[in-house]
Amino acid sequence: MFGIAAVDELVSLLRRLPGIGPRSAQRISFELLVRKRELMPLLAAALLRANGEIRHCQRCNNLADADLCAICRSDRRDHGVLCVVESPADVLAIEATGIYNGDYFVLMGHLSPLDGIGPEALHLERFAERIALADLREVILATNPTVEGEATAHFLGGMMRREGVAVSRIARGVPVGGELEYVDRGTLGRALTGRRALED
Numbered sequence: 001m002f003g004i005a006a007v008d009e010l011v012s013l014l015r016r017l018p019g020i021g022p023r024s025a026q027r028i029s030f031e032l033l034v035r036k037r038e039l040m041p042l043l044a045a046a047l048l049r050a051n052g053e054i055r056h057c058q059r060c061n062n063l064a065d066a067d068l069c070a071i072c073r074s075d076r077r078d079h080g081v082l083c084v085v086e087s088p089a090d091v092l093a094i095e096a097t098g099i100y101n102g103d104y105f106v107l108m109g110h111l112s113p114l115d116g117i118g119p120e121a122l123h124l125e126r127f128a129e130r131i132a133l134a135d136l137r138e139v140i141l142a143t144n145p146t147v148e149g150e151a152t153a154h155f156l157g158g159m160m161r162r163e164g165v166a167v168s169r170i171a172r173g174v175p176v177g178g179e180l181e182y183v184d185r186g187t188l189g190r191a192l193t194g195r196r197a198l199e200d
Contacts, residue, residue, distance in 0.1 A: 007033070059130055061123050062106040063088050071104060078102045080137040082130070084156060086110050086144055094142065102140075105130050110148040111155060119155065127156075131163060142170045145190075 007029060014025035032040055056062070057069040064070075071077060071091075081102030085091055086109060094100050107122045131139075139160050143149035153169055160167045173191030174183050183191075 056108075056123075056126075058126075059133065060104050060106060061108060061126050061130075062091055062104060076101070080135065081140065082136055082138070083140040083142050084127075085142045086149065086152070090142065090144075107143070107152070110143060110146075110152040112148045122152070124159075131160075131165065136165050138166045138168060140168050140170060145172050 010029045010032075011022075011025045014020050014028055015022060020028070032043075053065050054063055055065075057064040057072055058067050059072040060069060062069050062071070066073075078101050082105055083094065083100060083102055084105045084107065085094070086107050088106055091104050091106060094104075105127055107127075109117055109121055111117060111119065111122070139156075141153040141156055143152045143156075157167050157169070171194055173187060173194055
C-alpha cells in the first residue's frame with residue numbers, strides 16, 4: 001500500500017470492483033489524484049445520486065429510476081414475449097441489435113452452487129410474479145453460454161414447462177464474420193448441432 005490512509009482506502013475500494021486488480025486500482029487512484037482531481041467530487045456526487053435513486057424495476061428486476069423501467073412502461077413492446085437475461089448489460093447488448101421488441105426479466109446473476117449462489121439469489125419470486133402478470137406466448141432463455149448459464153437455463157426451463165409456457169433458448173454458434181478455422185471446437189460443435197434449414 002501507499003502509506004497514506006485516504007489513498008490506501010481508495011485503492012482498496014476500487015479493487016473490490018470486477019475487472020480491477022491491484023495495479024489498475026493504483027493507476028486509477030493516482031490518475032484521479034494527480035491529473036483528474038476535478039472528477040472526484042463529480043464521481044462522488046454521481047455515486048451518491050445513483051445510490052439514492054436507482055432501484056429494481058418491480059416487473060422485470062432491471063435497474064430503474066421509478067417503480068417500472070422504461071421498457072416495462074412502453075406500450076410499443078410485445079408483452080407476450082419475455083427474454084430472461086443475467087444482467088442489465090445483457091439487456092443493453094440485446095437492445096443494441098434492434099431486433100428484439102419484447103419484455104425482459106433480469107436475474108442479476110446465475111446459478112453457481114460452488115459460489116453458494118442458489119435459486120433463492122435469482123429473484124425467482126419476482127420472476128414468478130412477472131410470469132403471472134400476462135399471457136406469455138414465449139419465454140426466451142438468454143443466459144450466457146457458460147456452465148453456470150446453462151445450468152440456470154436448464155433450471156428455469158423446467159420451471160417454465162411446469163407452468164405450461166413455451167420456452168426457447170438463444171442460438172449459439174459461429175459469430176457473424178467469423179472464419180471456421182479460428183472458431184473453438186465447442187462453438188463449432190454447437191453450430192453444427194443447432195443448424196437449421198436454409199430459407200429461400
